[in-house]
Amino acid sequence: MDLKKQDERFIMQAISLAEASKNQGNEPFGAILVKDNTIVFTNENQIHTKSDPTFHAEHGLIREFCQKYKITDLSEYTLYSSCEPCFMCSGAMVWSKLGRLVFSAYAKDLDSILGEKEESPCLLVFEHSVWKPQVSGGVLRDKGVQILKDYFSDHKDK
Numbered sequence: 001m002d003l004k005k006q007d008e009r010f011i012m013q014a015i016s017l018a019e020a021s022k023n024q025g026n027e028p029f030g031a032i033l034v035k036d037n038t039i040v041f042t043n044e045n046q047i048h049t050k051s052d053p054t055f056h057a058e059h060g061l062i063r064e065f066c067q068k069y070k071i072t073d074l075s076e077y078t079l080y081s082s083c084e085p086c087f088m089c090s091g092a093m094v095w096s097k098l099g100r101l102v103f104s105a106y107a108k109d110l111d112s113i114l115g116e117k118e119e120s121p122c123l124l125v126f127e128h129s130v131w132k133p134q135v136s137g138g139v140l141r142d143k144g145v146q147i148l149k150d151y152f153s154d155h156k157d158k
Contacts, residue, residue, distance in 0.1 A: 007102050010034055010080040011139045014057075015104060017044045018082040018147050021057070024049060028151045031057035032080040033065055040077070041065040057081065058089035062096050074098045082144050083110060084137060090125035093133055100134040104144025113145075113152050 010032055017030025021044035029045040043061035047053050054060075058081055066072055074093075078100040084107040085093065093101060101122065108118035126132045 006037065007080070007136060007139045010039070010078075011082070011102065011104050011144070013039070013042075014080045014082045015140070015143055015147060017042055017057070018144075021045045022147070022151050028082070028147045029057040030082045031061045033061055033074075034078045034080065035076055041068075054088065056086060056089050058085045059092045062089075062092045062098075066096060072096060078102060079133075083107065083148065084120065085122045087121045087125055090122040093122070094125060094129040094131045097131050098133040100136070102136045102139055104138070104140050105148055106137055106141070109141070109145045110148050110152070113148055 014030040014032050017032065018028040019030075021030055022028040024044075026045045026048045031043050032039055033041040041061055041064070043057050043064065045057045046055040046060060058079060061079070062074070066074075074096045076099055079093065079098055079102070081101065081103040083105040084103045085101070086107070107121050111118040122135065126135065
């Protein structure tokens with residue numbers, strides 16, 4: 001399977017996790033960790049169900065996976081995310097030496113939906129870091145943006 005098809009397959013699964021997260025009362029973000037074309041760990045946003053504002057899909061995935069398997073180096077792994085990671089999650093990717101990041105919607109897509117200043121947090125963090133994961137953004141972007149629109153159009157003012 002070529003890399004584009006592989007990325008699309010895993011992004012669809014991350015978007016499915018985002019949908020599941022939304023259905024459980026959390027915000028619609030999902031993440032999948034892959035090594036050697038095999039999913040090794042998944043996570044979704046759990047900020048409301050765990051009462052933890054730092055429990056974003058990517059940050060929670062890195063924290064739980066590394067703790068469970070007693071590792072701190074993810075240089076041989078790819079993390080697939082339904083949306084470009086925030087500053088906090090991007091920092092966790094730097095500190096864990098993530099090998100590759102693939103995401104669907106851009107942070108600027110979310111910023112536009114929320115009426116906020118459009119930024120690219122992961123690129124800003126990686127640009128100023130010693131460790132820089134390879135990054136592929138915008139994979140199945142329309143699908144990633146739609147789940148954000150569906151959720152945040154109903155929750156913007158809450």
